[in-house]
Amino acid sequence: MADHAEDRCSIDELRGLFIFDGLTDEQLNRLCSAGQVLSLPAGPLCREGEPAAHFYVLLDGEIALSKRSGTRDIDIWRASAPGSYCGAWSAFLLDQDLTYENSASLTRPSRVFALDATSLGTFLHSDFPMATHLLIGHSHGRSHAHRILDPHDRMVQLGQLTAGLTHELNNPAAAAVRAAAELRDRIAGMRQRVADLTDGSPAPGAVRSMVELQNRVAEQASKPSAMSAMQKSDLEAALGEWFDDHGVSDGWDLAGTFAEAGLDVDWMERVSASIEEVGHAQVSLGRTMRWLSCTVETELLVTEIADATKRISALVDQAKQYSQLDRAPFRVADVHELIESTLTMLSHRLGPGVTVVRDFDLSLPDVPCYPGDLNQVWTNLLHNALDALGADGGVVTVRTYRIVDKVRVEIGDTGPGIPDELLPRIFDPFFTTKPFGEGTGLGLDIAVRIIDRHGGSLWAESIPGDTRFITSLPLTVAVPEPADTGS
Known part of the structure; x- marks a missing residue:
């Protein structure tokens, strides 16, 4: 609490407040004795997440909650x-572990009646036992409902958001892909209309030969390159040396462009041979290489546009798959598609220090399930694995395999492991090993409930450097028939 001046508590003042309506003088005297009247300046009164030590009643002034x-x-x-x-x-x-659910501030100097939480709780139990039982039941019921429904509600909200994004992003992304393809066709058409490569006027046969050369270079540049960064660097150096040997003054500037397109020294030799076949004085090697470099740059840019827009479409499809908004609530689904969509949604957490190993049994049949709920399970388990790795990173392994009539999904990490004394408690509601304010202790409890709803099981095995959460899902659960709503 902020610095304050304490005033005498008056039962007459408390009696006039609606919250104390109906209390006897004896009850009001007990509250006055247990509490205190404080005159406080504007400022914080209590902060969300801190131990809930006091109950405050406004006497004069203004309270703001956040x-x-x-x-x-x-x-x-x-x-x-x-x-x-x-x-x-x-x-x-x-409950000694109760925390403030909101932050409260006084917007101007105010007077409040402050009652410590234990005194208030004891007063309620002794003077209003039935009401207290009802409140406790309501509180536990609300907490239980939130624990079960909140993740589902978040998935519904994500699905609704995804539906709009799918419509808004897919259309322009698809249009951009079509435009990139058409642009490439138009550029190829322009090459066929080249009238003159140089300032002079080569023979028509020479022009056709150069255009054919340009088309071959463009075709190669449009193909995806499988070279690593090191291989491209080596190729760039080799091309730079080749240009030096052939008297191309700005060859080192051109080398990077050709290397990016995967055009090697053999290609440069073919270009040189084609120029010699043309035999026109104004078609020099340097000018031809600069001209072809512009062609390569254009093709690389078109490819970059096409790849980027296809990536947008793929991400939107993955988000749609993750939310499962457009799917039946219960159906058979490819468990690998669900895992991949979840990994895509968590890609922002997969930094350079994290390696994801996929050990998938691709022969697995589809699993009868609630796909959106399973995605929530994978999300919670992957979040925990990444949290266990911490800032140093490590390896997350996702493994799938079949045992008789069940599919197993293992999500493991190379973190420090779970101590033996804590392992039996990790699935308990509200149990968490994370620092205060960083975890609710509900993620694994929710995951267990979802897997149980599928008739499966979820457990953990852990030693330092190898922690695995293992999910077992039956393959024999029948897909529920749609309810008959009648006519």
């Missing part, structure tokens, strides 16, 4: 009516 969302505090409520309250909402649970 809720954390990502990296921002979002204002959700503001009140100046006497009797407005905040702080230890769930004191009736008498």
Whole structure:
């Protein structure tokens, strides 16, 4: 709490507040004795996530509540009516581990009645036992419902967002792919209309030979290159030396472009031989190489545009697959497609220090399942694996195989492992080994419930350097028939 001045608590003042309506003088006196009236300056009153130590009732002034969302505090409520309250909402649970659910601030100098959470919880249990039982039941029920429904709701929201993105991105991406292909055709058509390569006027046969040469170079440049960065660097050096040997003054500038397209020294020799066959004085090697370099650059740019737009379409399709919005809720699905779509959604976490090993049994049959729910399982397990690797990185292995009538999916990591004494507790609700505020302890509990819904099982095996979460899914579950809604 901020610096404050303490005033005398008056039951007459408390009696006039709606929150204490109906309490007897004896009850009000007990509250006054347990609490204190504080005069506080404008500023923070309590912070979300910190231990819920006090329950605050506004006597005069104004309270503003906010809720954390990502990296921002979002204002959700503001009140100046006497009797407005905040702080230890769930004191009736008498749980020492309760934390503030919201952050509260005073927007101007205010007076509040502050009651410690234990005193409030004890008062509620002793004076309103039935109401307290109802509140506890409601609180546990709400927590249970949120634990089960929140991940599903997030998937529905993601699906709705994906539906819009699919429509908005797929159309322009497809148009860009078509435009890139048409641009390549138009450029090829322009080459056929070349009237003159040099300032002079070579013979028509010479022009046709040069255009044919240009077409062959363009065709090679449009093919994807399988060379590594080191191979391209070596090729660039070899081309630069070749240009030096043949008197091309700016050859080292041209070498990088030709190397990127996979045009090697043999290609340069063929170009040189073609120029000699043309035999025109103004068709020099240097000018021809610069001309062909422009052709190569154009082809590389068109390829880059086409590849980028195809990548956009592929990402949108993966997001659509991940959310499963357009699919039946229960169906048979390729478990590898689901895993790949989840890895795509988590690609922002797969930094240079993380290696993903896919050990897939591609002969596996499709699995009867709720695909969107399974994606939530893979998301939670992969998140945990990446968290275990930490900043140093490591290897995440995703393995699939079949045992009789069940499909197994193992997600492993090379992190430090789970201590033996903690391994039996990792699937307990709210249990987490992460620092305060970084984990809810619900991810594995949710995953277990989803797998159980599929008639399968989920367990963990761990030693330092080899932690594996193993999911077993039956292949014999029948796909539910659609409900008959009648006429």
